[in-house]
Amino acid sequence: MARFSISVGLLPRLFCIALIAITTGCASVRQPAEFTIVKTGYMPDLDAVLVDEERLHKRDPFGRTLLHQAVLSSSRMIEPLINAGIDVNVTDKRGMTPLHLAVLNRPDSISRLLPFNPDFNLASTKSIACTARKRSKIGLTVNQLIEFCDLNRAAGIVASYRSDQALWQQARLKDSYESYQKYLENMPRGSYRETALERQELALENLEKTLEQNQPCPITDSEYYLLTDSCENGVAHGEGEAKTALGKRFIGEFHKGEMHHGKMYVHNDLVWDGPLANGIPHGKGVCRYDNEMEVCETYEGKRIDVLFKQRQLMVKQMEMMQSQMTSLRHEVRASAVASSSSSSGGSDNGYVVDLFSNDKDKRTAAQVRAAVDLFSFLIKNARKKK
Incomplete structure (x- = not known):
């Protein structure tokens, strides 16, 4: 019988080869033609697969589906495959879901899977190797895998997505200009950015229409809408209150349709107390500076006092x-x-x-x-x- 031996130095290389086979598949392993279509990422060829149940649910020798393959090689095909009928939580022979593969090998694919609510608590049936020298002793859930393998990038993507979802739910619940603005400020690149902008604009239009319809008489400054019944000759006159759709508020005296003298607030913070002209501070009054009120003087909305x-x-x-x-x-x-070599500290x-x-x-x-x-x-x- 022929005898052979393996060099100890060769073992890490063999382990790496095995690891690659487990995580990405081997080129020498024969896979169904449908897997090649997913690898190439050519959508017209995929269309025929999506409408054929048998082809759609093909598996390779590792028990992986086309969705597993899409995670590893062509993330833009994830959505059409799931919509066609592949379960987002489908597992391979090792009990690994597409999300397992994504967090371990392709973090960029995570955000494509998360909208379909994959199960983070499904554990693999076999141990999982993080690196050639680090392998779990038992199967892991996705959360356990992230922690065990120190997958910080994957953890960041998941945390960002969850935060995005929570903030969006809060914005939708309140359904106001301010709530959508808060979402946009916290998630400038959020998944719902375009929808938030559209709903914010619609919310602003609706609020302006409501304020305009309910005001007893108009104010010269079209940005403000009168809230109190302070009218004379069809325009705002006397003591009253007005607000804008964007959170500004005026409480004070109106004169022939104009805001004449009073207090101006921005999001409930007092910013001016004094005379106004054309709807803006004009003259001597009290201003807000660095969260404190101080005596000041303005000209057409701009400060001109000596202190300023x-x-x-x-x-x-x-x-x-x-x-x-x-x-x-x-x-x-x-x-x-320049002088360090010649100076000994005696110079000026x-x-x-x-x-x-x-x-x-x-x-x-x-x-x-x-x-x-x-x-x-x-x-x-x-x-x-x-």
Whole structure:
């Protein structure tokens, strides 16, 4: 009898070959022609398979279906195969569902399966190999597989999908402009983005129609709709309240159809208390800044008071100072590198090297001296400009 031996170093390679056979199939294994159609991803050829029950439910030697194959090679064919009648939870000879294969080998296919509510609690009947050196001792559910194999990308896709579904259900339940806006803000690339935009626009149109039909008389500013019976000569006049479809609110005095003086709110936050002209703040009043109210002055909706101007000027000066500090840091670093070999700390700028020291005390002292030098530098520049 012929004897043969296998090198120990060859074992990992053989294991990898076996693993590939288990997870993706072998080229040498004869598969039904329908599997080739799915692999190529050519939809016209698939159409004939979808209407033929026998061809649709073909299996390969591993017990896998066309849906398993679509997960591994052509995810866009997942939806038509399931719609044609293949069970999303169908299993192969190892008890692995298409979702098992997706989370283990093709995370991009997960989002194609999730809309069909696959069962996360079905366990495989055989152990599953994550890598050549890591294999489970028992069958795993999809959730267990994700945890056991540390499949972070798959976990992220599943978590994102579940969050998407939960937020969408909340938006649909409230069915308002605000609820769809919240969904869009939280899920800018969500599965229901286009539907949310359409429903949001429809909700806004319906709300505007309702507000317009219910207001006792019109306001000059067409964005606002009168809520109280404050009318004279067919227009808003006197003390009353108005709102917009997008969450703005005005409570105060109307004069001949215009909002004259009062409080303006945005999503229940007071933002202005004072006179208005053409529907916007105009004159001396009280404004909201950084979640606090402060005395201010506006002109056609824009602040013109001294405090606001000083604040703007300070911001510009800080930006300029940061830019100059950055420039100075580059110069200091270049100077430090150039003089490090010849300087022993006796020069006026000997502290420069300490700016990059690991010693906190040295670094702090150097930063103070650098700040003084920067201040002197700015004063000199200002004098030169004069």
